[in-house]
Amino acid sequence: MMSTKVLTRSRERSSVYYLGRTIGNMVVYAVLIIGAIAMIMPFAWMVSTSFKEAGGIFTYPPRWIPSRFVLDNYLDAWRAAPFGRYFLNSIFVASAVTLGQLITCSLAAYAFARLDFPGKSLLFLLVLSTIMIPLQLTIIPSFLVLRELKWLDTYYALIVPFTVSAFGTFLLRQTFMTIPQELEDAAKLDGCSRLGFLWRIVLPLSKPPLASLALFTFMGTWNDYLWPLIMTNSREMRTLQIGLRFLVSQEGGSRWGIFMAATVMVSLPIIIFYLLVQKQFVKGIALTGLRG
Numbered sequence: 671m672m673s674t675k676v677l678t679r680s681r682e683r684s685s686v687y688y689l690g691r692t693i694g695n696m697v698v699y700a701v702l703i704i705g706a707i708a709m710i711m712p713f714a715w716m717v718s719t720s721f722k723e724a725g726g727i728f729t730y731p732p733r734w735i736p737s738r739f740v741l742d743n744y745l746d747a748w749r750a751a752p753f754g755r756y757f758l759n760s761i762f763v764a765s766a767v768t769l770g771q772l773i774t775c776s777l778a779a780y781a782f783a784r785l786d787f788p789g790k791s792l793l794f795l796l797v798l799s800t801i802m803i804p805l806q807l808t809i810i811p812s813f814l815v816l817r818e819l820k821w822l823d824t825y826y827a828l829i830v831p832f833t834v835s836a837f838g839t840f841l842l843r844q845t846f847m848t849i850p851q852e853l854e855d856a857a858k859l860d861g862c863s864r865l866g867f868l869w870r871i872v873l874p875l876s877k878p879p880l881a882s883l884a885l886f887t888f889m890g891t892w893n894d895y896l897w898p899l900i901m902t903n904s905r906e907m908r909t910l911q912i913g914l915r916f917l918v919s920q921e922g923g924s925r926w927g928i929f930m931a932a933t934v935m936v937s938l939p940i941i942i943f944y945l946l947v948q949k950q951f952v953k954g955i956a957l958t959g960l961r962g
Contacts, residue, residue, distance in 0.1 A: 713937075746925075750928060753910070756909060771835045775841075778843075798840060801836045823903045844879075845879045888943055
């Protein structure tokens with residue numbers, strides 16, 4: 671009799687536990703769905719507006735699906751400004767900065783993670799402290815330095831200052847520290863140099879963090895507005911973000927269909943790049959977040 675009561679109470683507690691867990695999961699999913707909808711709606715409205723005629727943008731009640739899809743906005747946006755040149759500049763600058771950070775951050779992270787030298791901890795602390803310095807505080811001295819180097823309105827000004835990253839060094843260091851020392855010892859016995867060990871073993875084992883760093887860097891450089899605005903003067907050196915701003919000024923801020931079409935074109939490369947590295951990116955964030 672006693673065992674039956676204990677078994678009944680245990681089942682009741684299990685039922686209450688699973689019920690509470692189910693309700694908690696439902697609340698979490700509901701919050702996530704609401705947040706996802708809130709973030710997707712502006713982008714969906716932007717895409718919808720880019721296919722609307724001028725008279726259908728401000729109709730009330732708003733219509734998410736245009737009554738007639740038109741491509742004139744995309745054609746007009748492409749003709750209104752030299753977007754081909756802007757795309758070339760943005761792709762070249764973002765790709766060069768991304769490649770530069772992958773190289774420099776890998777070398778610095780390997781040094782901080784696998785090498786022993788005097789003052790390593792202090793130097794790494796100084797490198798991390800630069801993350802806390804806002805870009806706005808360094809714009810004036812950076813501008814003066816680049817002016818003395820005669821790099822203003824050139825690709826050098828848009829690329830070279832951002833080929834190093836304290837965040838990228840920290841991100842890769844966390845991964846490099848988890849690689850067993852036995853692998854490095856075995857590589858040394860086989861005659862592998864430090865750079866060879868980094869290239870043949872460390873980097874192939876660190877694809878997820880490398881993909882995460884590449885995505886962060888490419889996206890940040892692609893969306894950067896303030897630095898190219900200050901460092902470039904000519905139309906030929908403008909990036910897409912600067913080109914969008916001048917397009918708004920040129921069109922008088924009234925042709926919303928063209929603006930939305932241009933914004934969609936600017937956003938597509940980032941979306942495509944994310945889809946290409948999505949799996950490695952998610953894995954890299956999860957692994958880096960769990961490692962100490």
